[in-house]
Amino acid sequence: MKFKAVLFDLDGTLVNSLIDIADSINKVLQGNQLPTHSYEVINNFIGSGLRVLVTKALPETHRNEENIEKHFQAMMLNYRDNCTNKTIVYDGITELLEQLKSRNIKMAILSNKADELTKKIGLTLFPDYFEIVMGLKSEATKKPNPAAAIEISNDLGFSVEEILYVGDSDIDMQTARNANMYAVGVTWGYRPKEELLAEGAQSIINHPLDLLELL
Known part of the structure; x- marks a missing residue:
């Protein structure tokens, strides 16, 4: 695939x-x-x-x-x-986004943070990369409910099997699994590698540019 x-x-x-x-x-x-x-x-x-x-x-x-x-x-x-006073972009993320953009890989953000705040942070720190930036609009669709992830895949025009889902938590791995997307866990975030694997991570990456190997 x-x-x-x-x-x-x-x-x-x-x-x-x-x-x-x-x-x-x-x-x-x-x-x-x-x-x-x-x-x-x-x-x-x-x-x-x-x-x-x-x-x-x-x-x-x-x-x-x-x-x-x-x-x-x-x-x-x-x-x-x-919300943007001391929030920083992780090392290697901007380089990854540039690489993905150069390869015409479409990108989107999905967060359990309120939609207004997700858009403010996402569009302030990453003004040129994402087709869709979506946060939480209702408790009923909160991750690991896959509804929002599936909605994004439809809006991007790709099947869920054609999408890499990248996250740092058990909730993210559950969301990817529930949406039938390929689950990629990152080790620089808020949760340990063991938790990501236990919740269904199909790949683990230790640096943002490692994601390119999956492409």
Whole structure:
């Protein structure tokens, strides 16, 4: 099978957004006299969307719907204005995107981050590469639900079997598997290699340019 497109996760795959995410949720927690968390701890909260992250960051005694919604809205307000302050592109990513573009490989982004924020980060840091940049539009279609990935494949005009799905988490590998795309796990993100393999990674790459070998 000749792969004709690549679908990328965003956080932990294309960009390291940990510091901006952590700073935003910690500012909200601190403002409400609640315990804050280290970057290492918040790293483990990333992957299922910001609402889930906020829920995990709250003390168990505060995890009712009213509190979750209040802190989620505060987090979104802060993060919306600060989501590109310290978020950086991983080494080798720009070179990979240039190579894929030169080979006429179509590219897209799919994230569990809110659609508005995914577009802001994706189009700010990568203005010239992606045909589609899509974030979370509803909880019902959150990854590992394959609906959005399949929608992107249809919009690109390729079958799911012609698409490489590249991500750094168990959620990404599950999404690729559920969509019948080829699952590629990256080791520079937020989750270990063992977790990616356990969740169905068909290939593991240690540097962005390693992806070219699969083409």
